[in-house]
Amino acid sequence: MRAELNQGLVDFLAASPTPFHATQTLARRLEEAGYQRLDERDAWRTEAGGRYYVTRNDSSLIAFKLGTAPLLENGLRLVGAHTDSPCLRVKPNPELVRQGYWQLGVEVYGGALFAPWFDRDLSLAGRVTFRLAGKVESKLIDFKAPIAVIPNLAIHLNRDANMGWAINAQTELPPILAQVSAGETRDFRDLLGEQLQAEHGITADAILDYELSFYDTQRAAVIGLDGAFIAGARLDNLLSCYAGLEALLASSDDYSGVLVCTDHEEVGSCSACGADGPFLEQVLRRVLPDGDAFTRTVQRSLLVSADNAHGVHPNYADKHDANHGPKLNGGPVIKINSNQRYATNSETAGFFRHLCLENEVPVQSFVTRSDMGCGSTIGPITASQIGVRTVDIGLPTFAMHSIRELAGSQDLRYLTKVLSAFYDSADLP
Structure with missing residues (x-):
């Protein structure tokens, strides 16, 4: 049982x-x-x-x-x-290109602990609202694969890291999804359209809006020497x-x-x-x-x-x-x-x-x-x-x-x- x-x-x-x-x-x-x-x-x-x-x-x-x-x-x-x-929600106009990396701006939902989000294999899921044949519809999507990460700053560049420091949600939490060439742009809604097609076989006329959250792809597990704990x-x-x-x-x-x-x-x-x-x-x-x-x-x-x-x-x-x-x-x-x-x-x-x-x-x-x-x-x-x-x-x-x-x-x-x-x-x- x-x-x-x-x-x-x-x-x-x-x-x-x-x-x-x-x-x-x-x-x-x-x-x-x-x-x-x-x-x-x-x-x-x-x-x-x-x-x-x-x-x-x-x-x-x-x-x-x-x-x-x-x-x-x-x-x-x-x-x-x-x-x-608590989680990280994607902003309405999230596209960021910094130092050749494509990132998404996020808003913190609830009272999240920030530090554990670093160096995790993140995926993205939620609800997407779109127009199809002149009608507004919504579907749930889940990328499932690890498509993003928030890398930590190396200890060599932040010697006070283990002394405790304030994490800035605006500048330090945007996840990295990909590298981009000089002058290249990425459209997040195009990515969502591709996911709708892959997951539901739907080719939307337009992606209208969304409520999407990043999450850790590591599955929950029973852990501990004697299996005393559930982590997840x-x-x-x-x-x-x-x-x-x-x-x-x-x-x-x-x-x-x-x-x-x-x-x-x-x-x-x-x-x-x-x-x-x-x-x-x-x-x-x-x-x-x-x-x-x-x-x-x-x-x-x-x-x-x-x-x-x-x-x-x-x-x-x-x-x-x-x-x-x-x-x-x-x-x-x-x-x-x-x-x-x-x-x-x-x-x-x-x-x-x-x-x-x-x-x-x-x-x-x-x-x-x-x-x-x-x-x-x-x-x-x-x-x-x-x-x-x-x-x-x-x-x-x-x-x-x-x-x-x-x-x-x-x-x-x-x-x-x-x-x-x-x-x-x-x-x-």
């Missing part, structure tokens, strides 16, 4: 270099499991026992199954995660998306369950398809009873907001509160913050801890040091949007927001097990 889940995660990460591809991969798995795709522009006909999913912007997804138990009496079991990760890109937060999907697909048909995987968490979630937008509420209002019954159903529901937590790093243990240092392979972490950066309260934390104990899953706690700022996630945003009770949890991780993060190889099984139990739980608090 552990090895199979970990390999499934590795394959999921490889198929999901961008939020668009992650959503596509999730949708494919759901359809294979009998989930029916709904279009927000159409009238919906849902029924008890039905399984459905809907996407927005091609980068966010909500899947739900309607159980046999009455919704008004039993509420919803929701698991929330996000599809996006985008563990924050595709790991939680994958665990939530596996748990939903493994759950029974007794109770109604929802999986929410939204985009733009790393930049505040404020978008039409983000957690701070109307997506979830609009979907729920089309499925749940109206008016008074809607509020009563939501108040009988519970959201598990699953996003990675900071594991205590052996080289930087002083960055943690001494009594709250989650360990990799120590099980899911309940995240708590008195200033509501996390939405956990004593009742929701108690329920999740009870669920872990009942299913023999180890559980840990995280509170940030009182002299440090605390990050946040979709938990407080979703709780304030629809009024649902929430517990913020996640798996402990090293190097969060790096191009290659590290998690425990046992923890995915723990998380999937407790989320499966949550979807099948008869009694919510």
